Amino acid sequence: MNFxxxxxxxxxxxxxxSPEHKNQVLILANRLRTEGVDCNIDQYEESIIIGRMTSNSLTIKQLGLTI
Structure with a gap:
């Protein structure tokens, strides 16, 4: 998706x-995206483990807000 x-x-x-909670987060993220928010969650990308951090953890520095 392009923003x-x-x-x-x-x-x-x-x-x-739980799987239900994970699905609720996905629903929220998808809704934010439809409203024009460049929203990212781990479910959108494959993660690789780097020590104790995942590749997703490394992207937090690039974003303006963490919920």
Whole structure:
């Protein structure tokens, strides 16, 4: 999905408590994206483990807001 350069950027960090919770987060992220928010969650990308951090953790520095 392409977003304008001035679109708000959000990364949602959440616990994987249950499949239902994981699905609710996906629904929220998809809704934010339809509203024009450049929203990212781990479910959108494959992660690789780098020490104790994942590749997703490294992208947090690039985003303007973490929920």
């Amino acid at each position: 304008s350069s001035d679109a708000p950027k959000v990364f949602i960090s959440y616990s994987h408590d």
